[in-house]
Amino acid sequence: MIADILIIAFLAVGTFFNTLGIVGLLRFPDVYTRMHATTKMTTFGSVFTALAVIIYGGASWLGSMDTGYAILSIHTLIAAVALAFTNALGSHAIARGAHRSGIKPSPAVVDRLEEVQP
């Protein structure tokens, strides 16, 4: 019962943040701000959906003692960790590439990087 509530809550959180991430992707003015919205918020949302699955697996495992559900949880955990890891690196790489290719942060109060690396 608690598991049900947790799953619903996590799924709702995940969907909410994913949706907001996409909205941010469409609304924000330049690459860097879009990246703030999407890569991190969708990662957060996806990790939360994965957490829901983990809880589902754990609860079912405790209920039925079928090792299959434990495997489900572990593999989902690995997927979530890999997702977070690669997304962080990927968005850093894109941001760096974008800055090197000459895309300036268009509404920006300060750009310290430009002074160092023209």
Place this chain on the structure above:
Amino acid sequence: MRMSKLVRTGADLLYPFALIFGLYIVMHGHLTPGGGFQGGAVVATGAAIVIVAWAYEDVAGMIRKVTMKAQESAGLLLFIGSAALALGLGYAFFANVLANSGSLFGLSVPFGPNPGELNTAGLIPIMNFAVGIEVWGGLTIILLYLLSGLKKEEGT
């Protein structure tokens, strides 16, 4: 040119993980989705991460073309060899002589859904492994060759 230090460190950390995960997929080809091609492609993609994070000159020392070529040929020869194993026992090529025989990879499984045991399926895991290292070498070397074409263009 190299990418930034963060990406390089990340690639170094990710490479063993990609390798072991790819080999896991290769070895469990007869139990879970996957097999030689998929696992080999995963491993090759792990190598691609390293290749992209470092400069081509650095990578040429880390992941060598000669090794990859040898690996590819060796995988294929192992594949053909395991296929020809049946020939000596009087069966046709590609006969799965080890399955259900009790020797290496020779346990039998009950019919129907079961969690699976690695030590089954006869020649299939061996062939999976052979194909895995072949695909690993092949896809990596394709990427290396294309990048080497890039370097030559800059030189001239």
Place this chain on the structure above:
Amino acid sequence: MKRKLALVIFIVLAGGLLLIPALLDFGVPAFSDMDDYFLEHGQEQTAANNIVTAVVFDYRGFDTLGESVVLFTAVVGVGLMFRRMLKEEEYEDE
């Protein structure tokens, strides 16, 4: 002119290919005896749980060999493209 011709050709091709969805049912195959054999006997004959792998490496193992050879061939071909040419090699002749 050529664009119109291409359009006509594509319409005819589309007509021909649309016969596939018109005549084949998705999800309800008419014959399935070969695959039923694999699903029924594959597990006991090859002792592999994954029937796809059993088909790939046992029943149709020779195709898999061919596929590996294709990859090998492509690698050799790509290597031939990016090989280091000798100085005295002169081929061209318009």
Place this chain on the structure above:
Amino acid sequence: MIEMLVHFLVITGLISSALLVYWFRDLLAATLASGIFSFLISLEFYILQAPDVAISQAAIGAGLTTAIFIVAIRATSRYEGGGS
């Protein structure tokens, strides 16, 4: 029922991303659209209960093919119709 709707959406996405590949004049964008196409077709394989093929398509089609296409674009030219 919802699975059917997902299926429908995925197929629509497939066709629209293929059209995007046709439509873009920037080859890099076309390659990116082709990457999304690969992901979607992999999802379609997944829905059609072919996980082996989905892994294969994800690893080879989406990962390595995109990579070698980008290397080739770097070695040639980026825009359609762009000369040397």
Place this chain on the structure above:
Amino acid sequence: MIAFCVTFLLVFCIYLLLTAGSGTIGFWSASELVAGAGLGIVVAGITRKFLCRSDNYRMANPLRLLLIPVYLLGPFLVEVTLANIDVAGRVITGRIRPGIIRVTSELKTDLGIFMLANSITLTPGTITVDIEEKGNDLFVHKINIMPGDEQKEAVPARELFSIADIPAWIRRIAE
């Protein structure tokens, strides 16, 4: 040799994690253990020069490894959640004040700076755009720069986070 052993142990653990629930020796069957050891040796032979490129075995200490999940589930999760809610508000309202600032930290090792940069990137509202290869100074794109920060030459890493002291945690883990 140390590199080999460290890599082997790490890889073997990952393999065991992937194949958990396969048998009766602990959670594993005998053949899985044998296969894991074999594959681990292969992988360790290939990747020992990658994983231990800096010849620095501080991370081999199990206590430090145990700290990682604690860190991820504790302060890091709190930070990420708070920041996410913050950015969610900004997505809806559209009030942003972005800019790229320079962030200093006292972290010296590659791994430490890597973890800090990833933590910064995963926290919405900040992205690591670039790194100065020598001094380990990060350039961070921030979606909402505090008034006054744009005049500063450099901002300490601690000020990017609201509640928890992330750099200190990372120093505890990695250095």
Place this chain on the structure above:
Amino acid sequence: MIGYFSPVAFILVALVFLAMLRLVLGPTPADRAVAVDTVNTLMVAVLILLGVVYRQIIFIDVAIVYALLSFVSTLFIAKYIGGEL
């Protein structure tokens, strides 16, 4: 409990379309790369959810492969637009 997962999968697949809108609009290649990265992330979540919906535990492996490998194309794009390839 399984009934909760499939509507979420549907919503996430629908979000992929909105991300593709940015792929069409994006003025710079970096924007498009961000869109592709977003699609990757969403897709992993969809795969995990669908794996549960189909009650196939082994399907999660596909999601791990996705999470690992979609990264490569992102890195190549980033390296290319940064002019470092």
Place this chain on the structure above:
Amino acid sequence: MNGFLVTHAPALLIMLPLIGAFAAPFIGKVSPKVRSAWVILIMTLTTLTALLLASDVFMYGTRIYVFGAAAPDLAVPLDSGGIPIRIIFTVDAMSALMQVIGAVCGFAVLLYSLSADRIHSGLESFYTLFLLMIAGIMGMVSTGDLFNFFVFLEILSIASAGLIAYRIDGGLAVEAALKYFVLSTIGAMVILIAIGIYYGEYNALNIALIASRMQFTLLDQIALVLIITALAMKCGSVPMHFWTPDAYSMAPSSVTAMLVVASQASLYGLFRVVFTLYNVTLNAMTVGWIIIILGVLSMVVGVTMAIPQKNVKRLMAYHAISQTGYMLLGVGVGLAVLGNQPLMDSFGYIAMEGGIFHIINHAMYKGLLFLTAGAIFFRIGTYNLNKMGGLGHSMKYTMIFFIIGALAIAGIPPFNGFASKLMIYESVFAFNPVLAIIAMVVSILTLASFVKVFHSIFMGPKLPGYETVQEAPVPMLIGMGVLATIVIAFGLFPQAVVDGLIAPAAHALADQSGYIAAVLGGA
């Protein structure tokens, strides 16, 4: 031991070149001599195996080989309800004939190329691809499984594309390879669609099983169109021949000679599909006429395009298209009267025999011609006819071989081209006189065009610049000599060849029920 060899010969025929190819990168590292010896050894073994298998097949009938079964000839497992489930090689007389062509041509070409391509770089890869090409041809002609056919077709295409692009110096060869490969990839994918249609309808991939279940519904017609156009494109029939002159003229000469054999393997696939897969279920008249029209177009356009050419290999490539038209014409006439036993007996079989005899003849003399062109290029470094002249003084043996080849292709007695062309003329005349007249006119134009080539290359005074030209090296002459000997022998003893090789092949091709019975057993 002999029994073992014969039993496993169909598989060994593929495995030997493959093992040779896989080991070639290692062995090439040792020294060039060892590599040459290795390649020669593998090729000799392959040729011997092919000959052994062919003798067995012509003596005892169709031989099948089941990959992965408990016994090599256990096509139908006991518990499967009478369907074959594994990949089956079905070597009937037609397949054996094609195997012999491939093996003998490959052997001669290999001898030639050992000395012709000696000075170039990347030779390990060259020989690897060469052996893979042999393996692809062997697999294509001996397989009895549609998807396996597709796989070998792809091996053959990729290896051919790599070899066509071998001379990457100025980019022309790469352009030719690109055109060839784009077309052949699309063709292969179209073939895969057709295979999918068969699979969806009949749940089978085995040719014999599909043939026994064939209904010839609307979908089968679509599949027929897809598969025959793709294969006709691969064998270079007009109006899908555009890749042929480019690829043939830009590849190294030894590769070109193998490409001829490769295109004939596609032709074999076309015949196999039409005769074995469909046979009498299709409307033989319509499909027969389609093939005849393709053949006539190929003959006429090929030869007329050949006449104004200035590049000698390009000219020969157009002639190859034109000669492919003869084969299509002969076998198409056979197809058009299929199912009508009296007509079949009176001229149908003769036409098919003529077409099939022309396949083997064409492989030999066209290979010979390309090899002579390569020998000339080896000495003077150009293919341009305008720059040549007077070489007959210094390259006498090459000139003799060229004369043999040219007379054979023009259908002059006593060379083999005459025999097969005569069979085609007379049987086609009985079917439709206009076609026979067109064929004869094309033959005359062929002769005219080769007179031009002969005059331009060998006749006239020794041109300045070519005074020091020498005869081609001996290994090249041996390679050409093998082919020339076969050309003369087949021309002098045509009926023996027809009785021994061609007639069994033609009857095997037309006999669908025999093929099905060999695989499925019984009916």
Place this chain on the structure above:
Amino acid sequence: MDLFASLTTGTGFWNPLAWLIAVIAATVIVYLILQRGEPGYKKGTAQTTPFISGNPEPGKEMVHVRASNLYWGYLDALKGYYDLVVPAHTGVVNDYVLWYLGVTAALMIVVVVFI
């Protein structure tokens, strides 16, 4: 399996043995005629140089007829045909593929309509 059997061709026949005998006979006749020729021909003397009404012998490349100049009349007579066919070989990959697809489409119509 008679080696020198006649080739069965349906309506006529062709026997290489008879042809060989005829060729040998013809060769003998030719040889006999050749024997009756002028025996005083020697290489290296003025006999071998061509006599062009007292003019000096033109250079070797002038004597040689180039390949492009052969069959000029034939090509000119069929000019209409060649103007049609030669431009069809455009050398563009797209056209090649379009030709292939066009043939596929045409055959599709033919086969579906006529069967």
Place this chain on the structure above:
Amino acid sequence: MFWNLPFIAVVALSLIGLATVVTKKNLIKIFLGINIFEAAVNLFLISLGYRDGGIAPIFTSAPSTEMVMATPQALTLTSIVIGVATSALLLSFAVIIWKKYGTIDTDQIRRLRE
């Protein structure tokens, strides 16, 4: 008709792929078209083997109901690897042509004609 959706997608995708090959003049674009065509063919093969309500043909801890067919999946695996091999070779041709000709526009890659 709704259930024939994958087949309709196959037709649409093949036509889009072929149209890209025929109408676009850039080599890389043509290769992308070939890729789409290949993917369409793969999808065709996979949809042939699908059975309503079937599950993947893997016996590892799955509910035991009807399974989808295994052979098309095996064929598609082969086809995918062939596709990547093809792409690699084609792209290396394009790179060499760019080096030698300075263009990858098909209208200018026509030194071989007539």
